[in-house]
Amino acid sequence: DTGVSQNPRHKITKRGQNVTFRCDPISEHNRLYWYRQTLGQGPEFLTYFQNEAQLEKSRLLSDRFSAERPKGSFSTLEIQRTEQGDSAMYLCASSPLRDRETQYFGPGTRLLVL
Amino acid sequence: SQQGEEDPQALSIQEGENATMNCSYKTSINNLQWYRQNSGRGLVHLILIRSNEREKHSGRLRVTLDTSKKSSSLLITASRAADTASYFCAPPDMRFGAGTRLTVKP
Numbered sequence: 431d432t433g434v435s436q437n438p439r440h441k442i443t444k445r446g447q448n449v450t451f452r453c454d455p456i457s458e459h460n461r462l463y464w465y466r467q468t469l470g471q472g473p474e475f476l477t478y479f480q481n482e483a484q485l486e487k488s489r490l491l492s493d494r495f496s497a498e499r500p501k502g503s504f505s506t507l508e509i510q511r512t513e514q515g516d517s518a519m520y521l522c523a524s525s526p527l528r529d530r531e532t533q534y535f536g537p538g539t540r541l542l543v544l
Numbered sequence: 545s546q547q548g549e550e551d552p553q554a555l556s557i558q559e560g561e562n563a564t565m566n567c568s569y570k571t572s573i574n575n576l577q578w579y580r581q582n583s584g585r586g587l588v589h590l591i592l593i594r595s596n597e598r599e600k601h602s603g604r605l606r607v608t609l610d611t612s613k614k615s616s617s618l619l620i621t622a623s624r625a626a627d628t629a630s631y632f633c634a635p636p637d638m639r640f641g642a643g644t645r646l647t648v649k650p
Contacts, residue, residue: 434586463638465640471642472630472632472640472641472642473632473640475638475640519584521586521587523586531575531577531592531636532577532589532592533587533638534589535579535586535587535588536586537585537586538584538585538586540584
């Protein structure tokens with residue numbers, strides 16, 4: 431069990447560019463979550479998947495944001511036409527069916543939009 | 545949905561002292577979890593307490609839950625510099641508050 435991994439760990443981009451982040455959950459965890467965290471704040475829920483189905487999306491997830499989990503394993507989070515306000519840490523977490531209340535977090539992807 | 549709200553926002557203590565952090569929430573819950581986050585890292589699950597439990601221990605951690613007051617507390621005993629981190633409580637729908645930033649001075 432290697433834990434939740436996220437790539438890249440850091441991303442610097444220019445305003446208006448698109449970025450895509452990847453999350454590999456712990457093997458056989460059927461739930462996968464995305465959060466955004468800004469400095470000094472707690473993680474803000476964005477969306478979650480159960481297997482390949484996206485079950486909930488936050489209002490924070492504007493139409494520039496899209497998340498997928500096509501085969502129920504890894505997930506991608508894409509931000510189109512990035513804005514400076516998108517600069518944040520993007521966290522992924524997964525949980526197993528037998529203990530879905532406990533989430534296992536990845537190290538995060540830190541995005542800086544210039 | 546609801547959010548856990550931690551108090552105080554920041555806490556600074558000397559190594560060896562105990563640290564107490566509080567969490568309040570608004571509606572009924574089945575369980576509540578506490579997480580720790582070291583600077584710039586992901587969150588680490590510390591402990592889950594269920595609504596039928598009033599107190600739970602894990603090593604130097606002690607968590608209490610008062611469902612009548614809709615509050616929980618996390619006590620870290622004999623703190624160490626390595627305990628320096630932000631601590632978050634999370635109701636079941638995982639809406640996090642801003643957390644308590646704990647600094648333990650060596």
